Amino acid sequence: xxxxxxxxxxIQAAPPAAPKKPVLPPALAPAxxxxxxxxxxxxxxxxxxxxxxxxxxxxxxxxxxxLGVVTARGNVVVVSGPKVLRADVVxxxxxxxxxxxxxxxxxxERTLPGTPAPAQGPETTFADYMELTGDLRDGFVxxxxxxxxxxxxxxxxxxxxxxxxxxxxxxxxxYTACDSCSGEASPLPTLTGRRDGPRQPPPSWQVKAARVTHxxxxxxxxxxxAWIEAFGVPVLYTPYLSQADSTVYRRSGFLAPSTGSSDxxxxxxxxxxxxVFDDHSDAKLTLQYxxxxxxxxxxxxxxxxxxxxxTFNGSFNPYDEDGWTQGYYASKATxxxxxxxxxxxxxxxxxxxxxxxxxxxxxPNNVDYLTNHLSLEGFGLRSSASVEGFYFQSxxxxxxxxxMTAVPLLADMTLLSDPLWSNGHVETALNSVVLRRPSGxxxxxxxxxxxxxxxxxxxxxxxxxxxxxxxxxxxxVVDQTLDSGHRFDGSVARVVPxxxxxxxxxxxxxxxxxxxxxxxxVGVFAALPDNNPDEIPNEDSRVVTLDVGNLFxxxxxxxxxxxxxxEWTAYSLRYAYAGDKGDVLDIEAGQxxxxxxxxxxxxxxxxxxxxxxxxxxxxxxxxxxHLSMQYDTQLDHDSLVPQRHVLRLSGGNTLVNGGVxxxxxxxxxxxxxxxxxxRQEITGFGATRVARHWVVSGAHTYSFDxxxxxxxxxxxxxxxxxxxxxxTYTRDHTVEYDVKGGTTLMFTLTLKxxxxxxxxxxxxxxxx
Numbered sequence: 001x002x003x004x005x006x007x008x009x010x011i012q013a014a015p016p017a018a019p020k021k022p023v024l025p026p027a028l029a030p031a032x033x034x035x036x037x038x039x040x041x042x043x044x045x046x047x048x049x050x051x052x053x054x055x056x057x058x059x060x061x062x063x064x065x066x067l068g069v070v071t072a073r074g075n076v077v078v079v080s081g082p083k084v085l086r087a088d089v090v091x092x093x094x095x096x097x098x099x100x101x102x103x104x105x106x107x108x109e110r111t112l113p114g115t116p117a118p119a120q121g122p123e124t125t126f127a128d129y130m131e132l133t134g135d136l137r138d139g140f141v142x143x144x145x146x147x148x149x150x151x152x153x154x155x156x157x158x159x160x161x162x163x164x165x166x167x168x169x170x171x172x173x174x175y176t177a178c179d180s181c182s183g184e185a186s187p188l189p190t191l192t193g194r195r196d197g198p199r200q201p202p203p204s205w206q207v208k209a210a211r212v213t214h215x216x217x218x219x220x221x222x223x224x225x226a227w228i229e230a231f232g233v234p235v236l237y238t239p240y241l242s243q244a245d246s247t248v249y250r251r252s253g254f255l256a257p258s259t260g261s262s263d264x265x266x267x268x269x270x271x272x273x274x275x276v277f278d279d280h281s282d283a284k285l286t287l288q289y290x291x292x293x294x295x296x297x298x299x300x301x302x303x304x305x306x307x308x309x310x311t312f313n314g315s316f317n318p319y320d321e322d323g324w325t326q327g328y329y330a331s332k333a334t335x336x337x338x339x340x341x342x343x344x345x346x347x348x349x350x351x352x353x354x355x356x357x358x359x360x361x362x363x364p365n366n367v368d369y370l371t372n373h374l375s376l377e378g379f380g381l382r383s384s385a386s387v388e389g390f391y392f393q394s395x396x397x398x399x400x401x402x403x404m405t406a407v408p409l410l411a412d413m414t415l416l417s418d419p420l421w422s423n424g425h426v427e428t429a430l431n432s433v434v435l436r437r438p439s440g441x442x443x444x445x446x447x448x449x450x451x452x453x454x455x456x457x458x459x460x461x462x463x464x465x466x467x468x469x470x471x472x473x474x475x476x477v478v479d480q481t482l483d484s485g486h487r488f489d490g491s492v493a494r495v496v497p498x499x500x501x502x503x504x505x506x507x508x509x510x511x512x513x514x515x516x517x518x519x520x521x522v523g524v525f526a527a528l529p530d531n532n533p534d535e536i537p538n539e540d541s542r543v544v545t546l547d548v549g550n551l552f553x554x555x556x557x558x559x560x561x562x563x564x565x566x567e568w569t570a571y572s573l574r575y576a577y578a579g580d581k582g583d584v585l586d587i588e589a590g591q592x593x594x595x596x597x598x599x600x601x602x603x604x605x606x607x608x609x610x611x612x613x614x615x616x617x618x619x620x621x622x623x624x625x626h627l628s629m630q631y632d633t634q635l636d637h638d639s640l641v642p643q644r645h646v647l648r649l650s651g652g653n654t655l656v657n658g659g660v661x662x663x664x665x666x667x668x669x670x671x672x673x674x675x676x677x678x679r680q681e682i683t684g685f686g687a688t689r690v691a692r693h694w695v696v697s698g699a700h701t702y703s704f705d706x707x708x709x710x711x712x713x714x715x716x717x718x719x720x721x722x723x724x725x726x727x728t729y730t731r732d733h734t735v736e737y738d739v740k741g742g743t744t745l746m747f748t749l750t751l752k753x754x755x756x757x758x759x760x761x762x763x764x765x766x767x768x
Contacts, residue, residue: 032227041629054134055117058090076101083136097134105130122147123246137329138163144170148246152753154221156212166217174210175223178203178755179720202232204723205751207241219248228751240529243754245267251274256286260760264358264744266291268760280304293320293358308335316358326355337582340380353395354737360744365464366398383417397736402438405539409434425453431560433539441537442478447471447560449496463504469554471496475536483532492535496563498554500525517576521590522569523552529565532601533673537564542670545644546607547632548572548618551590556608560603562671582625589617590636603677605643605668614635627651642666658686680704693720709733711741724750 001343019755042698049055058684059074070092072078076291078099088103106267107130109122123536128143135158138161156170167192193543209223223241226524244251262268268290275283281303288296290570301312314329330348348370350356357364363370372391378384390407395399411432417426431447449471456464473494480488502523550556551572555564561678572590577583592613599609607614614636634644643666650659661683668676687697701710712731718725726748732741750756 002591014266014759021582033610038039049079049081049083056090070094078136079110080134080136082112084108084110085130085132085136092134098139099130099132099532101130101132101136102128102454105138107132114410118149118162120246123148124390137161144174150177150753151179152246154212163682166215168216170212171210171212173209173220173223174206175209175212176203176206176722178205178720185481190474201230204720205230207754208234209241213395214245214487216245219251221245241754248359250274250276252281256755258758258760259747261291262360262739262744262756262760264360265293270758285494288315291319295319304485305335308333315361317355320355320358322558324352325666326351328356328359330370341376341378344373344375344377346371348372348765349393349397353393354739356736357739363395369394382418383414385411385413387411397632404437405433405442406436407433420454421599422454422463427453434537443537443539444476445560446474461505462506463506465502467498467500467502468714469496471498473560477535480535480537488535490535492529492533494533494536496528497626498525498527498529498563500554502552504737513580517574519574519576520571521552521574523572524567524569525554525564526567527555527565529596532562532586535559538671542672543668543676544602544606544608544671545633545668546592547616548588548590551616556592557601564598564601566594566596566598568592582622584620586620587617589615591615601671603671605633605666607643608638614643615640616689628652643669652687654689656686656688658684678705681710693718695719718741724748724752724756 017110036472042653055078056072057075057077058072059069059076063070063074066368072090072092072496074088076085076087076090078090078101083098085105085107086099087101087105090101092099098125105455106124107127107370108124111117124147125141126145126147127141128140130141131383132139136538141159141161142157144156144159148154152175154170154173154175156173159168159170161168169277174684188530206229207223207226209226209230211224213222213224214220214730215222221243224239226238226241228238229238244253252275253273255274257272258270260268268288270286272286272287275285277283281301283302287297288298290296296315296317298315301310305308305691310331312329312331314331317326320326327347328350331345333345337344339396349372350370370393372393373388375386377386386409388410389408393405393407394404413429413430415428419425428450432445434444436442442581444618447664449469451467451469453465453467456466458464473496474491474503475493478489482488502521504519504521506517506519522751538561541557541562544557545694550569557564570590570592572588574588576587577585592608592610594611594613597609597611606615617633619631620629628649630646630648632644633642633645635641636643642664645662645664647660647662649661652658662681664680665676667678670676681701683699683701684695685699687695689695694734696715697717698712700716701711702708703710711734714729716727727744728748729744729747731743734741744760746760748756748758
């Protein structure tokens with residue numbers, strides 16, 4: 001055999017500074033020098049490999065003219081179009097036009113100049129040996145391993161690809177989405193029984209199949225005669241298993257079913273189907289069959305628009321355990337009309353409240369009603385406006401739908417002036433509301449008011465804020481029951497003037513690594529007394545509670561329908577400490593004094609039912625970035641006996657976090673005369689990462705006034721790059737509509753890229 005160098009005419013030159021000589025196999029088209037383009041008009045970088053040619057870079061290159069073979073050795077790189085082949089040795093048969101590669105072989109793709117780069121990068125194929133066509137697209141591979149852009153891996157004894165069928169076939173394939181396992185290597189068994197060579201521990205899960213087919217046209221990978229292994233142990237056999245390949249973001253198809261049993265539904269089976277409409281919308285349809293409620297069809301829809309989004313979920317039960325047809329839905333939609341205006345919709349309804357209880361669905365934010373809300377909002381630099389409508393459906397036992405209020409119209413508009421003298425501002429507000437009930441009082445209200453506030457400072461550290469406000473309220477009322485027992489239909493109006501002056505004098509001291517503030521604060525307020533006519537219905541001012549947040553408000557009564565009148569003063573003392581290490585302490589306590597009492601407006605428990613109010617205080621303490629605490633309290637003005645406690649404590653880091661919420665509220669009487677019994681409840685929650693991938697969490701709520709637990713939840717979870725295992729235990733001790741909350745234990749196994757499976761065993765009736 002005579003080895004000869006490749007003629008220079010067939011060489012496509014690489015940068016001359018490199019010691020290696022890049023060459024072009026002579027069987028391929030010779031390099032043609034590209035015409036020089038004017039540098040001032042060059043838009044994109046030119047490709048160093050002209051179209052139709054191949055670039056070879058190697059330590060050495062030989063040619064056997066007798067056999068028609070060109071051999072490249074040592075750090076070989078072959079570039080043909082988008083394909084890039086690397087190996088220790090590459091040979092090219094000029095007769096068969098076949099390329100063979102051996103030794104550390106890898107095949108990947110590059111981004112051609114002028115084409116966008118893929119979002120996740122290219123797929124890379126590693127092998128012991130490759131035999132490919134001249135364009136590096138088809139061929140046979142032995143000892144193949146494929147790493148996808150998403151991180152999944154496929155290994156096989158050998159593989160083949162055909163451009164005609166657009167399929168890849170692999171024999172004895174192994175697939176996983178797990179990273180290479182760390183840990184001490186163990187010996188690798190050989191066919192002879194000897195244990196030679198190292199191998200790492202098996203991944204969390206993998207699929208072993210006798211044959212694997214990758215259909216590139218259908219973008220699908222099919223496993224034939226497959227076993228799913230967990231930590232090297234076979235756990236499930238399937239003759240057929242398919243999934244979308246790594247080029248597919250999402251695809252329609254059946255998801256893994258789930259089974260279980262619960263006190264509310266009995267035994268159940270869920271068969272979900274995922275449906276993709278386009279790049280911006282998808283849905284999930286689930287057929288759920290339960291022992292007690294029979295067949296239930298559930299659906300979820302998500303749609304993104306260029307200026308908004310829509311979500312919808314619901315369920316339909318054609319025949320439940322009572323023989324009723326039941327249903328429920330909840331939806332949200334947002335649409336940005338322009339940079340100023342936004343429209344939104346929130347809607348949820350059910351055929352019967354007991355249906356939600358049975359299928360274990362709670363209203364958003366765990367309120368006692370379903371909300372239907374339509375709004376149009378606009379925001380300016382110093383202005384805002386909104387038009388809204390509300391409809392509520394009661395889903396709480398004992399709250400009749402006939403007592404629920406519908407709000408066909410609620411309009412608000414606020415205008416804030418530019419800074420005036422001494423940086424003062426005028427704020428003008430317009431509010432209008434229309435309320436309707438199936439039975440009871442109907443009303444319409446229009447309120448227009450302005451407020452002027454001026455901050456003043458002197459050279460002695462005093463800060464004074466003077467404010468004056470006036471508001472006019474106009475009502476039209478139908479079927480209003482007066483205190484005398486008579487019925488009132490008609491219109492009524494009032495003018496609400498308010499004024500006040502607030503003084504504060506912060507005393508600031510700094511030291512090495514800290515600063516302190518002591519701030520006394522006094523406010524004096526006056527408003528027209530006895531300004532709550534009996535003809536005005538009370539819709540939004542039903543519960544009055546004094547706290548630090550509203551102590552210095554011109555009216556401590558929430559809403560519009562009731563206003564505080566007369567003369568009163570409020571005073572408080574605040575202490576704040578801030579350290580240079582992030583520790584912060586803020587304490588404020590205050591009280592108010594009224595010249596006269598108003599037992600019609602301030603009922604027992606409000607903290608304002610005497611001329612001298614209860615003492616209110618708030619403590620905020622953050623010793624570090626990992627712990628924070630807030631405590632609010634209301635103390636009786638005579639005995640200092642606590643009337644209300646609210647404690648929020650939370651903290652933690654990446655390993656441990658948790659918190660405690662505690663509430664105590666003494667008996668309170670609303671302005672309607674309803675008595676809210678005392679309530680005492682505590683909730684504790686926490687989570688800890690016991691290992692790199694293991695998390696344990698839990699929460700428990702206990703009611704002291706009812707002397708029983710309300711709800712308990714525990715969870716243990718494992719999560720890594722390819723596997724998720726979750727075990728959750730919940731116990732609901734409440735009873736509503738004669739349906740007990742019950743106990744639920746659920747196991748969920750998720751093999752990422754393959755799917756998830758959930759199972760909930762029956763624990764019997766343990767909620768009593």
